[in-house]
Ligand SMILES: Nc1ncnc2c1ncn2[C@@H]1O[C@H](COP(=O)(O)OP(=O)(O)OP(=O)(O)O)[C@@H](O)[C@H]1O
């Protein structure tokens with residue numbers, strides 16, 4: 356490959372990826388591209404492989420076949436703890452905050468992989484997005500409410516100054532008002548902080564409204580893809596994922 | 602009363618040594634949920650290294666005692682840490698993704714190996730050393746009994762206190778300590794945040810071994826005799842201390858160490874020396890019946 360002076364339009368490229376858990380093939384040849392500055396959403400039924408795809412991008416589990424490149428570098432075989440230093444952060448399924456640590460310590464954990472010089476500035480930004488985190492900074496994270504824990508998980512991910520943010524079902528189990536707030540912050544992070552977002556959601560209506568593009572994952576394969584509002588119009592999507600309103 | 606105070610001093614001294622070793626058990630358990638049965642033998646290796654170092658320093662004529670002790674401490678900590686690191690690397694890391702019992706069996710094997718290795722290299726006979734730090738302070742003098750605290754006992758208690766403070770600071774307030782606690786709670790998440798989990802686990806073994814090394818130097822100074830079997834004895838006491846205090850808890854390990862030291866000393870002083878181990882283990886059983894997680898152990902990790 357020749358040297359490219361500008362970053363290529365494609366930020367993350369997943370091509371032909373297969374992932375296994377033992378003998379179970381969870382991803383059966385996935386091709387997904389995420390461009391700089393986009394919000395891309397991934398929707399699909401339970402067990403379709405959405406979480407597996409995000410985790411495979413982070414190298415745990417690693418893809419058995421296929422390639423994942425980020426900003427032109429092949430990261431398929433890179434150890435998980437190095438991938439985050441390349442600029443990818445994840446707020447994983449189930450939030451996985453450290454319950455025994457304080458909110459502030461969780462935030463510090465997020466900044467683990469980057470220069471301490473940025474800490475104050477980044478912390479100020481995260482608490483601007485989620486003021487509640489500042490109020491609760493000395494509280495044990497395990498005692499936060501579900502919505503607050505989700506904000507902490509996103510805030511913690513932001514502390515590593517990612518260029519690509521992977522979000523796995525940030526709206527799960529939250530009240531509609533909090534969901535709205537979280538989605539607003541995702542849009543804000545994308546527009547103001549220029550962070551590219553890959554968003555996994557059950558809440559297909561909100562996700563497709565927000566996203567530039569979307570992919571539909573069925574049984575470990577990409578079944579459909581296209582611009583968010585276009586997917587929203589498709590009758591098969593309406594039937595399968597938007598049944599019963601929003 | 603004087604007799605009691607004297608035993609208290611002796612018990613705290615012994616308990617400090619147990620506490621230092623117990624931390625190695627508790628930290629490793631905290632981070633990978635495994636009892637490192639070879640930890641007592643790493644302590645024993647430390648004792649041999651320090652004994653040899655003292656003899657060598659004596660031979661080459663370094664006789665200024667504070668300097669000699671400091672030098673022995675540093676060298677023993679470094680070499681013993683290398684052993685601790687190697688044990689993890691060879692015996693546990695390859696089994697990390699295996700079933701739960703595998704590393705435990707490997708640990709017992711490692712323990713037997715280390716004992717035999719030292720026995721082969723150093724012989725099975727008891728190794729004595731001249732007293733190095735002598736003298737003490739008389740605290741109470743009555744007609745019937747003299748209460749003294751030796752300089753060595755002061756050194757042991759102070760060194761333990763100092764190390765524990767440094768250690769508590771590392772765990773609570775440095776990024777290494779935070780990484781260790783993160784790995785304890787959720788290794789996968791820790792790695793997603795850029796923490797090298799394998800390295801953090803290695804460092805935990807190194808820290809545990811370094812503390813055991815300090816304990817071993819103090820042990821050599823205090824008792825003056827060692828053999829290849831001391832790791833088993835001290836190890837099982839320290840392990841008991843860790844469980845008594847609540848395995849996984851650092852203050853618990855220290856508290857447990859002190860309690861075991863005190864129970865043993867008082868039992869020997871007032872009842873019979875033969876049954877001091879029975880006394881220590883009986884207390885353990887009693888505590889575990891009423892508080893299964895140990896004195897300072899966390900009841901249960903909350904569900905999120
Ligand atoms: N650790 C694991 N071991 C074995 N199988 C797994 C494991 N994790 C996921 N799977 C399987 O892989 C498939 C994909 O799971 P995945 O968690 O990626 O689905 P998902 O799309 O995120 O579902 P959900 O919407 O319920 O979160 C499922 O069939 C699941 O049973």
Ligand SMILES: [Mg+2]
Nearest residue numbers: 405406407448
């Ligand atoms: Mg999922």
